[in-house]
Amino acid sequence: MTPKYRIILASFVVSTFLMIVKFVAYYMTYSSAILTDALESIINVVASGFAFYAIYLASQPKDLNHPYGHGKIEFFSAGLEGVLIVLASIFIIFHAVQNFFNPQPLSDLPLGLGIIISGVIVNWFLGYYIEKEGIKYQSPTLIADGKHLKLDAQSGVILIAAVALVVFTKSAWVDGVASVIFALYMGWSGIKIMRKSIGGLMDETDQETLEKVVQILKNNKKSEWIDIHNLRIQHYGADLHIDCHITLPRYYNLEVVHANVHEFEDILGAEFQGNVEIFIHADPCLDDCCYYCKVQDCPIRKFPVSKNIEWNEVNLSLNQKHFIESI
Structure with a gap:
């Protein structure tokens, strides 16, 4: 079993256990705040289950199809997690509003409070670990799952404060207000996860990776x-694909060109962990390249060096040689 499998399996097992415990706590207390936490745990379980499948599928070798x-299934998995978060936030708001008009008596809140505190501690450390490993393995699925668990822990902090206020003030309406506030925050976080997932599926430029490649x-x-x-960077889950055109002196033979491309x-x-696929297209230099060519003692130079092309994210991404007119 690969490290990513072990990580996501641990997330699934822990999330399932916490979900059961939180629902027991809800049926003991009838607290909207605790229900919010329990519903969030359902999403953790479903998302972790699909994430396990996504990681399995992403690890399969390339084929003709x-x-x-x-x-890219990892981006889809992360997007699904975002959708589930948004749907849960909508349901939580609906339930909290219902409770305003049909309040349920609360009971055993100190016990519920203890359960939420335990869940916060477990989710925070597990989420931190999974997100860190996701960044290490460049896995959108693990990163999204880690962020989700940390989000669950953050919700727990808010809910702890809400339940504590209910216990000390005897004001049941605080319970519903806390649920609505966090549901809005949770929904916004889900939308951000969806946005990043859609960007990955549409091959949106990863500015951080592009800057690293240029440097x-x-x-x-x-x-x-x-x-x-024509430098282009695409993420296929944890796999990275880089392609570009490189201009070399046109008097180089094929063996020298191959050596330069290989280097x-x-x-x-x-400089990158995981699978990196690099496609390089070699172009021969043209006379106009002499203006910025730094090759010493070039036997075919037509013009002296008069310009310097800065290698930055914009210049290297343009789909054209940098002729003097383009500067």
Whole structure:
């Protein structure tokens, strides 16, 4: 069993146990705040179950139908988790409003309070660990699940305060207000998770990864790498795909071109964990490239160097060689 399997399995087991305990606490207290926490736990269980399947599917090798692998299922899994969070927040608000008009007597609140505190501690540490491992393995599924568990822990803090106020003030309406406030916060968090998932499915530019790639290239720049353009980065779950065009001196033979491309790939691949797939298209230089070419003693130079092309996120992403007119 891979580390990601073990992590998500632990999340599923712990979430299932906490869900059962929280529903027992609700039926003992009839607290809307505790019900909010219990409903959130249902989402944790469902999301962890689907996340386990998503991680399994994402680990399958490439095939003819999926030449880039199955990693994008992780974005779908994270998006589903966001949808479930939003749906739960809507139900919680509906239930809390109902309780305003048909209040239920509360009982055994100190016991419920103790259960929520225990759940907060477990969820926070588990969520922190899963999110950290998700970042380590570049797994959108683990990151979303970790954020969700931490969100559950944050809800617990709010609910602890609400239940404590009910215990000391005997004001039952505080219970419903706390549920509505957190449901709104929970819904907004779910929308943000959905937004990030949709961005991944649509190959939205990952600015952080793009900046890292550009910085790596700047730090390892070779004079024979005359120009880099059409740099594109795509995430397939935990897998990273990078492709770009590199301009090399046109008098290089195929063996030298291959050596430069291979070095380019090794430099980028060494800086990322997980599976990194790099496709490099080699272009021959043109006369206009002389204006910014730094190759010393070039036997075919037509013009002196007069410009410097800054390697940044914009310039390297453009789908064109950086001719003098484009500067």
